[in-house]
Amino acid sequence: MSVFKNKNIILGVCGGIAAYKSAELVRLMIRQGAQVQVVMTQSAKEFMAPLTFQALSGREVRSELFDLNAEAGMGHIELARWADLIVIAPATANTLAKIAHGIADDLLVTLCLATKAPLLVAPAMNQQMWRNESTQMNIELLSRRQGLSLCGPDAGEQACGDTGPGRMAEPDNILKSCGNLLKSCTESHESAHKGLRLKGKQVLITAGPTIEDIDPVRYISNRSSGKMGYAIAQAALDEGAKVILVSGPTALDAPQNAELFLVRSARQMYDTVFQRIDSVDIFIATAAVADYRPIKKIDKKIKKNADKLTIELVKNPDILKDVAALLNKPVSIGFAAETNDIESYALDKLQRKNLDMIAANKVGETEGFEGDNNELHLFWRPRVNKRKSHKKTEISSKKLPYASKKQLAEQLIDEIVLLFVTEAN
Ligand code: PMT
Numbered sequence: 001m002s003v004f005k006n007k008n009i010i011l012g013v014c015g016g017i018a019a020y021k022s023a024e025l026v027r028l029m030i031r032q033g034a035q036v037q038v039v040m041t042q043s044a045k046e047f048m049a050p051l052t053f054q055a056l057s058g059r060e061v062r063s064e065l066f067d068l069n070a071e072a073g074m075g076h077i078e079l080a081r082w083a084d085l086i087v088i089a090p091a092t093a094n095t096l097a098k099i100a101h102g103i104a105d106d107l108l109v110t111l112c113l114a115t116k117a118p119l120l121v122a123p124a125m126n127q128q129m130w131r132n133e134s135t136q137m138n139i140e141l142l143s144r145r146q147g148l149s150l151c152g153p154d155a156g157e158q159a160c161g162d163t164g165p166g167r168m169a170e171p172d173n174i175l176k177s178c179g180n181l182l183k184s185c186t187e188s189h190e191s192a193h194k195g196l197r198l199k200g201k202q203v204l205i206t207a208g209p210t211i212e213d214i215d216p217v218r219y220i221s222n223r224s225s226g227k228m229g230y231a232i233a234q235a236a237l238d239e240g241a242k243v244i245l246v247s248g249p250t251a252l253d254a255p256q257n258a259e260l261f262l263v264r265s266a267r268q269m270y271d272t273v274f275q276r277i278d279s280v281d282i283f284i285a286t287a288a289v290a291d292y293r294p295i296k297k298i299d300k301k302i303k304k305n306a307d308k309l310t311i312e313l314v315k316n317p318d319i320l321k322d323v324a325a326l327l328n329k330p331v332s333i334g335f336a337a338e339t340n341d342i343e344s345y346a347l348d349k350l351q352r353k354n355l356d357m358i359a360a361n362k363v364g365e366t367e368g369f370e371g372d373n374n375e376l377h378l379f380w381r382p383r384v385n386k387r388k389s390h391k392k393t394e395i396s397s398k399k400l401p402y403a404s405k406k407q408l409a410e411q412l413i414d415e416i417v418l419l420f421v422t423e424a425n
Contacts, residue, residue, distance in 0.1 A: 124167065149181050334353060373402060
C-alpha cells in the first residue's frame, strides 16, 4: 500500500517561477492516495491561478490567515492539526526566513509554526540568494529546531539567466522525499508505540505442520506453511521476548534471534515442547499438529498388491491441552482451524483445553493455510489464578479483519500483552 494513502498533506506554494511545477506535484500526490490542501502565499498568486490547484486537488485553495468562511469550517489551527505533512514547493528565501524566525504574518507560516507535522521544503530562488549567508543560517536554524527536511535545490540554468544552485527539485524527486519522510515518521510512530513489552519473557511458539510417516516414502500431513507461526515468532521478538520456535517442516527461514527446534512428528513436537516448557511465560500453539498417526510405521515401502488398504491410526498426544493442564501453566493460547461452525468449535476448545485465549480461523482450499493473508477471531477469558480453571462465562471476543499474517501476528501479540502481560506485572 502506498505510504501516501489517506495522508493529509498541506502543499505550500510560494511566489516563484517554479510554482507551475507544483501543479504536477499535486497530481502525483493525489494519484498516490493523499488528500492535498494547497496553501498559496499572496505572491504565489502572481505566478499561478489558484483555480488550477483547486481543480487538481478538489479543494478550495487557502491563502488568508483570517478568512471568515474558512475559520467557520476548518480554521487555521485545525488545518495545522489536520496535516500529516507540510511541503513547501517552491519555498522562497522570504518564507524560509519567516518560519525560521517565527514571523507568522501569513497563513502558510502560521501553519508551519502551529503544526506538529514534519516539514519538507523544496527551495527555489536565485543562486546568489540561496548562497547568501542569511539564507544558509535560516536553513540551519530550521534543521536544528524543526527537523526540517530539504529536497534540493538543484543546480543549473536559472530563469534569471544565472547558473548555480537554486532551481526547484523536480516533482518526482519531491514526491520521493515526501514518501521517505512519511515512511520514517510512520516507522518511528509505530516503534514508539511498541517498545519492548515482552522483555524478560519467554515465549514458546509451535508452528508448521507435523509429518506422520506411514512407510519410508509416504506420510500423513497437512497444508500448514508455518507462515502464521513464524510471523508470531517475529512479532514476539520485536517486543523483546526470548522466543523458542518449535517448528514442523517448512520452507521458511526462521526469524533471526529465535531459538529454533526443527521436528517432524507430533510426538517429537510434544517432547521438544515439554523439555522447555518450565521456564516459558507464554505458549502459543500455531502448529497444525496431526491429530492421528499410523499405529506403526512400516519399515519397507508398502506394495500395492491389495485392492484395498487400511491404515490404522492412533491419536497423537495433545500438546496444547497438556501444557494448559500444567499446575504452573504458562499463558496458553491456541488456534482453532475450522471449515465450519468456527465460533462454536473454537469456544469448545477454549473451555475443553482450559486455554486463556483461542484464535479461530477459517481454513479451506483457499483460506487460512499457505497464503500470506488471513483473518482471526479471538476469544479469551480473563487470566485467573494459575491453579484454578476458568469459569464457563466471561468470554470476550475480537475480530482481527483480513490482513497480512505479519499484521495479524503483531495485533495478536498486542492483545496478549494488553490482556495477560501488562495486567500480570
Ligand atoms: O501455517 P500457515 O500456512 O500459515 O497456516 C496457519 C494455520 C491455519 C495452520 C494456523 O492459523 C492455525 O489455525 N493453526 C492451528 C491448526 C490446528 O491444528 O488447529 P486445531 O483446531 O486442529 O487444533 C487446536 C489447537 O490445538 C491448535 O492450537 C493446535 O496447535 C493444538 N494442537 C492440536 C492437536 C495436537 N495434537 N496438539 C496440539 O497442540
